[in-house]
Every structure is written in structure tokens, then in C-alpha cells.
Amino acid sequence: MGWLLILALAALVFLALWRLGRFDKGALQFLGAALLIACAGYAWQGRPGLEGKPVPPPAREKLPDTAFAEVRGDMLGEFDTAGRWLTIADSYHRRGNTLDGAGVINAALREHPNNADLWVGLGNALVIHADGLMTPAAELAFQRAAAIAPDHPGPKFFYGLALAQGGKFDEAEAIWRDILVTAPPGVSWRPMIEERLMMLEQAKAMGMVR
CATH class of the missing domain: 1.10.287 (Helix Hairpins)
Structure with a gap:
């Protein structure tokens, strides 16, 4: 035939x-x-006798939750306006679609330009998209969040977290210790920062971090 x-x-x-x-x-x-x-x-x-067989698109590897996604609920909350948008962005990040993850938060900021949590999320999303690099745009987003909520520990904490993910451990440690200076003793997020500082100290003692 x-x-x-x-x-x-x-x-x-x-x-x-x-x-x-x-x-x-x-x-x-x-x-x-x-x-x-x-x-x-x-x-x-030519091999006309072969049956047609459509080739499916390659499956995108599912990625684990980012460090930001794992702890943002403890620091920022989960059930407010920002939390809903950040959850959507997290789903894009897990699929490896970091560009659209940042785009979702950008869209949310057009409606809520003074939401510090969204600016923190944008900074984190830009760092993820840059493979852990603190870009000028990401740094600007963290600075914007800190300017909107100067008394909230979230912007500083996640800025330090992003720095640590990029290998800037000394800068992250300095920021986290500065937060603890003014943090109330019984606040819920204090152990989270203390735990990360302890992990940094242990890594230094083992020679894993310089």
C-alpha cells in the first residue's frame, strides 16, 4: 500500500x-x-509496514519542595492572600518551571504591591530561577519586603536563607544572629533560626563550611 x-x-x-x-x-x-x-x-x-506510534513528550522531573516552601508557613503564614499565591508558585517550582513560578508572584504583586510576603516570595523565586545565585533583582525584592515590614523577621530571615543556599554562609549567619538579638524569647519562629545557626556551626566544625 x-x-x-x-x-x-x-x-x-x-x-x-x-x-x-x-x-x-x-x-x-x-x-x-x-x-x-x-x-x-x-x-x-522507508518502512511502511510499521504501525504509527506517537512519541510522548519527555516527563519533567518532579523536584522536592524548596527550603522556602518548607518553612514559610511558620514564618509568614499560609492562609492569607500571599499564602495562596505562593502555594501556586511552589507548584510550578516543584515541576521545575521556575520562570512561571516567579511570573505568578509578579502577577500577584500587580494587585498587591505593598505585600511584604509576596516580595519575599519573589526574591526567593528569582534566586531559585538563577540556580541559587543572589541576583540584583532578587536582592531588590528582599529589600523592598524589608522596607514594607521593617519590624517583621520574615524578609531578613529568608534573605539569609537565600544567601546560605548560594554559599554565602557568613552573611547568612550575621543576618540570623541579628534577628535573634531582638527576637522575644518565646516567639514561635525563634527555634527555627537557632536550629539553622546550630547547623552552620556544626558544618564549620566539620570543615564543610568555610
């Missing part, structure tokens, strides 16, 4: 070009040779 279709199509092409192009004898011979070469190539490579 495949050969019949190929021969029929070749004949139609030859006839159409001959009638429309008004080729001379030499051109027609050249055209006929070209069509014969095409048929020979099909005979060599």
Missing part, C-alpha cells in the same frame, strides 16, 4: 510540473530522475 501511494504521488507531481511549468525534454528527464531517486531513497529507508 505504501508503494502504491508513493508511485501515485510521484506521478501526480510529475504531471503537475509538466503541465504548469512547460519544461523542455531535458528538464523533464531531470525531473523524472529526481523523482526516481526519491523513490529509491524510500525503498532504502
